[in-house]
Amino acid sequence: MFVTQAYAQDGEPTGSHGASAMPEEHHEGTIAASEHGEGFPPFNPEFFPSQLLWLAITFGVFYWLLKTVIMPRIGGILENRRDRIALDLEAADRMRSDADEAKAAYEQELAEARNRAHSIAHEARESARADAEKERKRLDAELDAKLEEAQGRIAEVKRAALGEVDQIARDVTDSILRQVAGIEANQDEIAGAVEQASR
Amino acid sequence: MEHDPTDPIHQFQINRIVPIKIGDWDFSFTNSALFMVLTVAITAAFLYYTTRGRGLVPSRGQSITELTYEFTANMLRDAAGTAGMKFFPFVFSIFMFVLVANLLGMFPYFFTVTSHLIVTFALAMLVITVVVVYGLMKHGLHWFKLFVPPDVPALLLPLVVLIEIVSFVSRPVSLSVRLFANMLAGHITLKVFAGFVVSLSALGALGILGSILPLLMVIALTALEFLVAALQAYVFAVLTCMYLNDAIHPGH
Numbered sequence: 001m002f003v004t005q006a007y008a009q010d011g012e013p014t015g016s017h018g019a020s021a022m023p024e025e026h027h028e029g030t031i032a033a034s035e036h037g038e039g040f041p042p043f044n045p046e047f048f049p050s051q052l053l054w055l056a057i058t059f060g061v062f063y064w065l066l067k068t069v070i071m072p073r074i075g076g077i078l079e080n081r082r083d084r085i086a087l088d089l090e091a092a093d094r095m096r097s098d099a100d101e102a103k104a105a106y107e108q109e110l111a112e113a114r115n116r117a118h119s120i121a122h123e124a125r126e127s128a129r130a131d132a133e134k135e136r137k138r139l140d141a142e143l144d145a146k147l148e149e150a151q152g153r154i155a156e157v158k159r160a161a162l163g164e165v166d167q168i169a170r171d172v173t174d175s176i177l178r179q180v181a182g183i184e185a186n187q188d189e190i191a192g193a194v195e196q197a198s199r
Numbered sequence: 200m201e202h203d204p205t206d207p208i209h210q211f212q213i214n215r216i217v218p219i220k221i222g223d224w225d226f227s228f229t230n231s232a233l234f235m236v237l238t239v240a241i242t243a244a245f246l247y248y249t250t251r252g253r254g255l256v257p258s259r260g261q262s263i264t265e266l267t268y269e270f271t272a273n274m275l276r277d278a279a280g281t282a283g284m285k286f287f288p289f290v291f292s293i294f295m296f297v298l299v300a301n302l303l304g305m306f307p308y309f310f311t312v313t314s315h316l317i318v319t320f321a322l323a324m325l326v327i328t329v330v331v332v333y334g335l336m337k338h339g340l341h342w343f344k345l346f347v348p349p350d351v352p353a354l355l356l357p358l359v360v361l362i363e364i365v366s367f368v369s370r371p372v373s374l375s376v377r378l379f380a381n382m383l384a385g386h387i388t389l390k391v392f393a394g395f396v397v398s399l400s401a402l403g404a405l406g407i408l409g410s411i412l413p414l415l416m417v418i419a420l421t422a423l424e425f426l427v428a429a430l431q432a433y434v435f436a437v438l439t440c441m442y443l444n445d446a447i448h449p450g451h
Contacts, residue, residue: 041211042315042383047231049224051213051317054232059322062239062296067288070246074268077253077261084255 169194205394207387211314231318234310238300246295267295271436278440282447289329290443293322294436301382301428305421313431314382316375323375326439334446345449374438381431385424392417 170190177183177190203209217228249260257265271291275283297313304311312318334342346363347356392413399410 040208041213042317042379044213046225047213047227047229048317050219050227050229051231051315052321053226054228054235055312055318055321058232058235058239059292059296059325062243063288063292065239065243066246066292066295070243070250071268071288071291073250073253074246074264077250077257078265078269080253081255 166191166194166198169198205390205397207390207394210310210386210390211383213310213315230310231312231315234300234303234312238296238303238312241303242295242299274433274437275440275443278437279444279447283440283443286329286443290436290439293326293439294432297322297378297435298429298432301432302425304382304386305425305428311382311386313378314386316379319375319379320371321375322378322435323371326374326442327371330442330446333443334449337446338449342446342449345445349450370438370442374435378431378435381427385420385427389417389420389424392420 170187173190173194174185174187177185213229213231215227215229216233219226219228245260246264249258249264252258252261254261268291271294272284272287275287275290279286300312303309304314334345346360346367348359348363351359395413396410396417399406399413402409
């Protein structure tokens with residue numbers, strides 16, 4: 001399509017550039033084609049100098065702006081952040097080691113306290129056991145003494161009672177002899193007999 | 200004469216806005232120059248404005264700026280090493296300029312600076328000039344070892360050197376034509392499909408129905424063209440980095 005258009009323009013005697021081209025520039029886009037009949041704008045050398053010049057100017061300014069203003073700024077921001085992160089990490093590391101130390105100290109203290117509590121409990125148990133032992137011994141001794149005393153009394157009573165039994169036996173023998181047999185036996189004989197019988 | 204509204208070439212026309220003539224040379228301020236200025240102004244303003252807070256925790260805009268900055272820095276460091284970082288402002292300028300010029304071209308009625316071969320060729324020649332000048336300054340004549348790969352049989356050497364030289368000379372051409380052709384072809388394709396929509400919908404009900412397909416194509420192509428705009432800027436910058444690497448480390 002553009003080819004036919006271009007050929008159509010080719011016939012016009014506007015090929016010469018220069019001052020005559022200038023007044024036409026208000027006519028919208030077909031100027032280039034109509035002026036020079038190049039057809040395909042990207043290969044139209046008419047605007048090469050202008051494009052090169054303006055590219056040099058704009059790209060030069062752009063490069064200078066980026067190099068001197070913008071890139072140091074972005075680089076600074078990134079460096080700042082890197083420094084800040086490194087510092088923060090360092091601080092975090094320090095805090096962690098502090099915390100670790102505190103934890104170790106706490107655990108040591110806890111272990112010590114536990115040991116102390118153990119020994120206190122042990123002592124208390126020991127002393128309680130010793131007290132109980134002493135009390136038991138005392139009670140044992142007391143009971144033993146009482147037992148002995150009681151046994152002594154029992155033996156005494158038994159002896160006394162046994163003595164009385166002899167007398168009763170003599171009396172009974174005497175009574176039987178007198179009342180049943182009518183024999184008046186003397187006391188020594190009776191005593192001898194009772195002694196013989198109880199043997 | 201009014202131009203045909205569906206003419207796909209019209210968008211590449213250059214118009215004089217302020218005619219400037221120095222001697223026989225025409226340095227008019229054109230729509231192309233206007234969009235170069237806009238590209239530079241918008242980019243610089245964006246980069247400057249988003250970093251005004253110098254936030255430790257970046258805002259959204261600052262994040263974009265920082266990401267682009269670090270993305271370019273990594274690209275250059277990967278390709279050319281730490282020694283290449285002295286070219287960071289240069290590579291960043293090129294990347295941002297091409298990227299924003301490409302993206303600005305996506306706006307309807309906007310002129311695409313990078314759709315003209317002379318502009319991309321000038322940028323490519325700038326890159327190659329920097330490579331050659333810096334390479335010679337840094338390494339002297341040793342820099343020409345770039346064209347002599349090591350461990351090549353003596354018999355093949357002339358041929359290999361010839362190939363290396365041809366490949367080096369063709370770099371500015373391939374670098375500029377790649378960007379230019381991508382932008383040109385993309386914009387023409389978009390315009391052609393958009394033209395179908397206009398012509399078909401003028402044909403009545405059936406035409407309107409038929410114009411749905413090219414309309415969908417235009418939508419899909421628009422997305423594709425945004426991708427191409429970013430991708431070509433990236434490719435241009437990556438290749439710049441790799442060529443700069445040749446200037447810094449010519450020994451392959």
